[in-house]
Amino acid sequence: MKRIANALGQLSCGKKAYVVVVLCATTAIASPAQTLTTLHSFNGTDGQAPTAALVQATNGDLYGTTYNGGANGAGLGTVFKVTPSGTLTTLHSFAGYPTDGALPYAALVQATNGYLYGTAYNGGANGAGDGMVFKITPSGTLTTLYNFCSQYNGFTCTDGNGPYGELIQAGNRNLYGTTLYGGTHGNGTVFKITPSGMLTVLYSFCSHSGCTDGANPWAGLVQAANANFYGTTAYGGANGNYGTVFRITPSGTLTVLYSFCSQSGCTDGENPWAGLVQAADGNFYGTTRHGGANGHGTVFKITPSGTLTTLHSFCSQSGCTDGDQPAAGLVPATSGDLYGTTLFGGTSTNCSGACGTVFKITPSGTLTTLYSFDGADGYGPNGLVQATNGRFYGTAGSGGAYGDGTVFSLSVGLGPFVKTLPTSGEAGAAVKILGSLLTGATSVSFNGTAATFTVVSRYLITTTVPAGATTGKVQVVTPSGALSSNVPFRVP
Numbered sequence: 001m002k003r004i005a006n007a008l009g010q011l012s013c014g015k016k017a018y019v020v021v022v023l024c025a026t027t028a029i030a031s032p033a034q035t036l037t038t039l040h041s042f043n044g045t046d047g048q049a050p051t052a053a054l055v056q057a058t059n060g061d062l063y064g065t066t067y068n069g070g071a072n073g074a075g076l077g078t079v080f081k082v083t084p085s086g087t088l089t090t091l092h093s094f095a096g097y098p099t100d101g102a103l104p105y106a107a108l109v110q111a112t113n114g115y116l117y118g119t120a121y122n123g124g125a126n127g128a129g130d131g132m133v134f135k136i137t138p139s140g141t142l143t144t145l146y147n148f149c150s151q152y153n154g155f156t157c158t159d160g161n162g163p164y165g166e167l168i169q170a171g172n173r174n175l176y177g178t179t180l181y182g183g184t185h186g187n188g189t190v191f192k193i194t195p196s197g198m199l200t201v202l203y204s205f206c207s208h209s210g211c212t213d214g215a216n217p218w219a220g221l222v223q224a225a226n227a228n229f230y231g232t233t234a235y236g237g238a239n240g241n242y243g244t245v246f247r248i249t250p251s252g253t254l255t256v257l258y259s260f261c262s263q264s265g266c267t268d269g270e271n272p273w274a275g276l277v278q279a280a281d282g283n284f285y286g287t288t289r290h291g292g293a294n295g296h297g298t299v300f301k302i303t304p305s306g307t308l309t310t311l312h313s314f315c316s317q318s319g320c321t322d323g324d325q326p327a328a329g330l331v332p333a334t335s336g337d338l339y340g341t342t343l344f345g346g347t348s349t350n351c352s353g354a355c356g357t358v359f360k361i362t363p364s365g366t367l368t369t370l371y372s373f374d375g376a377d378g379y380g381p382n383g384l385v386q387a388t389n390g391r392f393y394g395t396a397g398s399g400g401a402y403g404d405g406t407v408f409s410l411s412v413g414l415g416p417f418v419k420t421l422p423t424s425g426e427a428g429a430a431v432k433i434l435g436s437l438l439t440g441a442t443s444v445s446f447n448g449t450a451a452t453f454t455v456v457s458r459y460l461i462t463t464t465v466p467a468g469a470t471t472g473k474v475q476v477v478t479p480s481g482a483l484s485s486n487v488p489f490r491v492p
Helices: none
Strands: 035-041 062-066 078-082 088-093 116-120 132-136 142-147 175-179 189-193 199-204 229-233 244-248 254-259 284-288 298-302 308-313 338-342 357-361 367-372 379-386 392-398 406-411 419-421 430-434 443-446 449-451 453-457 460-464 474-478 481-484
Touching: 338 379, 357 379, 430 474
Parallel strands: none
Antiparallel strands: 035 406, 062 078, 078 088, 116 132, 132 142, 175 189, 189 199, 229 244, 244 254, 284 298, 298 308, 338 357, 357 367, 379 392, 392 406, 419 430, 430 460, 443 449, 443 474, 453 460, 474 481
16 A cells, blocks of 8 residues: 655644545445546556646646656656546656755646646755746646745745645736745745746735734635635634635735634634635635534635635535545536535445545535545545536546546536636737637627637637627637636626
């Protein structure tokens, strides 16, 4: 049995987290409407222990990272590409300090310039445990953009170290992210980095006595419709070491919106490992790994002003058949519901209910367990992404044919749609529209305002925001029918 290597030794005993590979051998139970397909089982040399969600690029393929494994024998992780049908290509095997990064934990993001950007938790030029930011072409040429701990004051890496969360590209085309450690007080940072690699620390956590402003952000940020960023810290807060939800302006002014364990028994949740998503109703949705009415994690909703509602407490059913310990974020689907995963729980009997689940939850809090993993198809599923063909794609950190994790797809009966890159822009701004069957498209409109466009491939249309456009859905009319964007395009 293999143990996934991790680099969380800097955490105290109360903060350590281990992912143990447990192989199960039974058939998971799914309702007939849901069909899960294992697309790829990692074997170590092509990667091991994928811990992040995938991202769909403008060429239609999906890109991701593995925390361990790789072709060079170092076992320090990979970047890979996988087609929607399951053909996987390892694009880069990390080599670690001092020439390369190591242990990429987070998902990638594709920027408007076509590059994919990501972080490695360890490695880099300044120390084996510091980490770095990189960019990589869709074909696999990797460039290091920034090495953390380039600034050290004798106590801490003031520019941050140990980036665990994914990056996002904001409306100003810069990238924003977090580090788990470092900063002025050693408890993590929020940073901005240009696509060329110039980094600015916007905020250092634990700036307040008792770390009431939060500590150790595990996840990345989301930019809301009001242009501010929202995120979570796994620890710190006004009630002890239970985590926070925060808002931060593009210039770096941080406001704590909520401190977890504000309710007796922490029924409102503890320790959010994942970030937030903003749904069509304007509210944010997220998960906590622990806490809740049963101590096994929650799904919550929080308003932009900070009013939190617990939507579901996991392990509400005997044997945690509804799931246990959600460590990944949620995905708003085209149906209006949100989809997510739990690391443990489920109905698979030989796993003792421990291989993990995929679930759907409505904005009002009705949760349905869609699939329970069985080990052979994966163990410990991570975040999901809905591709433009309507299917969900994801990774499981272990299990599969070789015990090293899997890539899977899940059909829940949702139809195709289009995505825009970016999701906001002023009149005249260039926009890429990603889809699955775009050949022969006859019109493109932004909330009803027609736009000129070029069909580049079956997966890609290029266009510009038309004069007079307002915030709303983007629609593409194809020979197969009209396709709408999964989220409104925001026109400032």
